[in-house]
Amino acid sequence: xxxxxxxxxxxxxxxxxxxxxxxxxxxxxxxxxxxxxxxxxxxxxxxxxxxxxxxxxxxxxxxxxxxxxxxxxxxxxxxxxxxxxxxxxxxxxxxxxxxxxxxxxxxxxxxx
Amino acid sequence: xxxxxxxxxxxxxxxxxxxxxxxxxxxxxxxxxxxxxxxxxxxxxxxxxxxxxxxxxxxxxxxxxxxxxxxxxxxxxxxxxxxxxxxxxxxxxxxxxxxxxxxxxxxxxxxxxxx
Numbered sequence: 001x002x003x004x005x006x007x008x009x010x011x012x013x014x015x016x017x018x019x020x021x022x023x024x025x026x027x028x029x030x031x032x033x034x035x036x037x038x039x040x041x042x043x044x045x046x047x048x049x050x051x052x053x054x055x056x057x058x059x060x061x062x063x064x065x066x067x068x069x070x071x072x073x074x075x076x077x078x079x080x081x082x083x084x085x086x087x088x089x090x091x092x093x094x095x096x097x098x099x100x101x102x103x104x105x106x107x108x109x110x111x112x
Numbered sequence: 113x114x115x116x117x118x119x120x121x122x123x124x125x126x127x128x129x130x131x132x133x134x135x136x137x138x139x140x141x142x143x144x145x146x147x148x149x150x151x152x153x154x155x156x157x158x159x160x161x162x163x164x165x166x167x168x169x170x171x172x173x174x175x176x177x178x179x180x181x182x183x184x185x186x187x188x189x190x191x192x193x194x195x196x197x198x199x200x201x202x203x204x205x206x207x208x209x210x211x212x213x214x215x216x217x218x219x220x221x222x223x224x225x226x227x
Contacts, residue, residue, distance in 0.1 A: 008152065043116070043202055043218030044155070086153055098143065098206055099160070099168055100216060105153040 003027055006089055006103025015112050019076040023089035023103045026070065030101075031094040033065050035074045038086045038105065047087070048074060079110045115139050116219035118203050124225045125193055133188045133222045135203030143167075144186040145204040145216065146178060155202070161186055162208075193226045200224070 006023045013019055021035075031052055036044035048063040050056045050072075056063045062075040072091075076083055089103040116137045125131055137144060145168070146158040160168035161180040175191045186203060200221045207214040 038153075041221075043204075043220050045218065046215045049215070088153075088155060098214065098216065099157055101157075102155040105155070107153070 001026065002104075003101050004089060004091060004103040007106055008104045010107040010109060012109045012111060013079060015079060015081060015110055017079050017110075019079050019083070019108060019110075021074040021076075021087050021089075021106050021108070023072050024070055025072075025091060025101075027091075027093075027101075028067070028070065029093055030091040032092045033063070033072050034090040034092075034100070035061075035063055036088045036090055036102075038088060040085075044088055081110045081112050084109045116203055116205055116217050118201075118219040118222050120222060121220065122223050122225075124227065126227055127193055127195060129193050130189070130191045131193060131224070132190070133201055133203075133224075135186045135188070135219060137184055137203075137205040137217070137219075139205055139207075139217060141205040141217075142183055142208050143206045143214075144180065144183070145206075146186065146188050147202040147204060147218075149200040149202060149221070151199070159186075159188075190224075193224075195226050198224055198226045 004025045033050045035048040037047045038044040050063045053067045060077045064073045086105040086107045088105040090100045119134045143162045145160045149155045159178045164180045177189045180186045203219040204216040206216045
């Protein structure tokens with residue numbers, strides 16, 4: 001079993017829809033949680049960053065962390081075709097070297 | 113003004129060959145990383161260097177040898193290439209090794225194909 005599980009999709013939704021992306025993890029020691037966006041043939045770029053449990057909002061994006069359930073989510077409101085990309089969740093321990101453990105990534109397509 | 117750059121972008125080679133991938137960052141970061149992304153988009157860390165010192169060495173075959181001549185450069189040399197080495201290799205950098213979790217900036221990737 002992988003440390004971080006993420007449904008690879010693909011996920012296809014119409015423009016304007018609310019998108020929900022999720023990851024589950026097994027290591028309860030993870031404290032830092034991130035969402036990266038990766039466009040085709042590009043490197044991942046950081047989208048959202050959350051420490052421990054709670055919600056964080058940035059424009060159309062909301063990240064949620066539920067440490068009791070070992071479950072994190074990314075919500076995209078009013079989705080746009082430019083949001084079409086692969087979304088990777090990542091997490092790391094609170095101390096030591098910054099080893100990010102990634103989920104497999106969910107491929108998302110927003111249809112105009 | 114590229115932040116993290118990698119060369120080459122594409123690399124096609126025969127099994128058994130030795131090849132190198134170069135990475136440079138101009139962000140003034142202390143820590144650099146190599147990741148491997150397989151065909152299913154699974155991204156896994158291989159190595160990390162902080163100020164030229166190896167700090168993360170995952171379970172990677174010893175055919176892979178990273179080298180950091182200075183903190184702005186981290187190269188990856190691969191000996192005796194195998195078919196299973198075909199993947200996209202990403203270099204990344206971040207400001208410091210511990211403390212707050214600093215953002216890792218990724219390069220554009222090197223797509224390695226072993227024939």
